[in-house]
Amino acid sequence: MKLVPLFDRVVLKKMVEEETTASGIVLPGQGDKEKPGQGEIIAVGPGGLVDGKEVKMQVKAGDKVLYSRYAGSDVELDGVKYVVIKQSDILAVME
Amino acid sequence: MKLVPLFDRVVLKKMVEEETTASGIVLPGQGDKEKPGQGEIIAVGPGGLVDGKEVKMQVKAGDKVLYSRYAGSDVELDGVKYVVIKQSDILAVME
Amino acid sequence: MKLVPLFDRVVLKKMVEEETTASGIVLPGQGDKEKPGQGEIIAVGPGGLVDGKEVKMQVKAGDKVLYSRYAGSDVELDGVKYVVIKQSDILAVME
Amino acid sequence: MKLVPLFDRVVLKKMVEEETTASGIVLPGQGDKEKPGQGEIIAVGPGGLVDGKEVKMQVKAGDKVLYSRYAGSDVELDGVKYVVIKQSDILAVME
């Protein structure tokens, strides 16, 4: 079974923070600023007309991204944690 | 008696969480993130001009979907639980 | 005396919950989700340009509908309870 | 002295609740739903471009209307109570 996102949503596989440290990114623990999560894109919605506005998808499956933790919905499937999130809540691609 | 949704709304039959576990999806219980519900689409509104914006319906009866639990209205009819929800609150189709 | 709604509003005669149970719909009592009300449409506004957006009326007098309880205004006239509500707060027609 | 409303506003003379009961409308006292007020239209603004949107005035002096009590501003002039309100906060004309 797989998740097919609608509109401008993408499905991310969450990257756990241990991997995070290994990859060189540390999310700071102090302050009240938002701290982004990291994930790998698994599936990308079709884009198109979203709330009356044309949206082009700019990310693709396999991209590793930083995303806003305050956005999106958590889903666990066969023991893997996913996040369904709008493309506009993706902050940056990690290259 | 059946429910015919207006505009961009759809009627979902709620899938109970026991079925959920069986289908391999577990909704995580901790944290303050939104956790989606699951349902099967029973009826789909006509779309068209919604709040002055053109909306095309992208889901159809029979689709199994994840939807935002914070959205929509619960209705119980002949002992079956339904949710009336806007298409834009559907996160992903489960295939 | 009758009520003639403006713009995209409709006047509903409220259906009491006893009728509701008889008709097979039970509104669940637990949880913090919105629970819709039921009503019969008595009068329909002309639609047209509402807040700068074109609105076409899709319901008609006689339709039995589910509507959002958090929307609209209650009015009692000659002992009958009415709700004046925008068409967009109607969730579904019951057929 | 008289009040000339701007844009899409109208000036209503408030109808007191005693008149209200006489006319057959009773405003329910329980619940947290909004309960509309009643008034007679005294003056109507010119309509036209309001917040960048074209508004056509659909009510006229002499109309008796139900209006949203949470909207508008109260003014008392020579002992008579008026409400200055936007046309879109008028719910229905009473005929």
Next chain:
Amino acid sequence: MKLVPLFDRVVLKKMVEEETTASGIVLPGQGDKEKPGQGEIIAVGPGGLVDGKEVKMQVKAGDKVLYSRYAGSDVELDGVKYVVIKQSDILAVME
């Protein structure tokens, strides 16, 4: 020194409530509804494109107006109290 308002703003000289009573308008003191202030227009902004929308100025210096007390900014200049307010917060012209 004088105040030249930008965009769709106007400068009002506040009319004190004693003058108010003399002119026959009494602002009611009870309830939680908004009660308008009164002022005489001293200067009118140029209008034009405001927040991307075309605004035409419909009031002129010398007009006596009712305005929303919750809007605008108070300024005192040479002992006279002024309010700088957007034209859309003017409720009605008093003629």
Next chain:
Amino acid sequence: MKLVPLFDRVVLKKMVEEETTASGIVLPGQGDKEKPGQGEIIAVGPGGLVDGKEVKMQVKAGDKVLYSRYAGSDVELDGVKYVVIKQSDILAVME
């Protein structure tokens, strides 16, 4: 070093309140209405397309203005206090 504002922002040098009294403007200390600050414009952004809307700059360096104290960001540079503010939060030019 100088500050070059983007879009529809302007940089103001704050005028202290002692200067204020000298110039004849007194900001009233009572009530919960907003009280504007005063400043001299030091730099003006280019205007143009801001949040999808065309903005023309109507103020220039040297203008003395009243501005909304609840808007903008304070910066101190070489002992001088500046405010970076959007043009739309400027209430009036003082001439």
Next chain:
Amino acid sequence: MKLVPLFDRVVLKKMVEEETTASGIVLPGQGDKEKPGQGEIIAVGPGGLVDGKEVKMQVKAGDKVLYSRYAGSDVELDGVKYVVIKQSDILAVME
């Protein structure tokens, strides 16, 4: 590894406050006004259609800027602190 921002976002390297004082800017510590942060732009998104509105990027890598501290997301990579922020939350370029 580097961060490639999407849409109208930019990646800033945060400038610490000690550098800040050295460069002559002191952020005031009193009051409840927003105090901007300082950063050097490392990467700039492509701009284009953002939320249905055309955005042109007006800053470039190397620019030193003041930005709104209440906006954006903190990320630490190889011991360096970055902020991912929308261009519209940049207040001014420091030249």
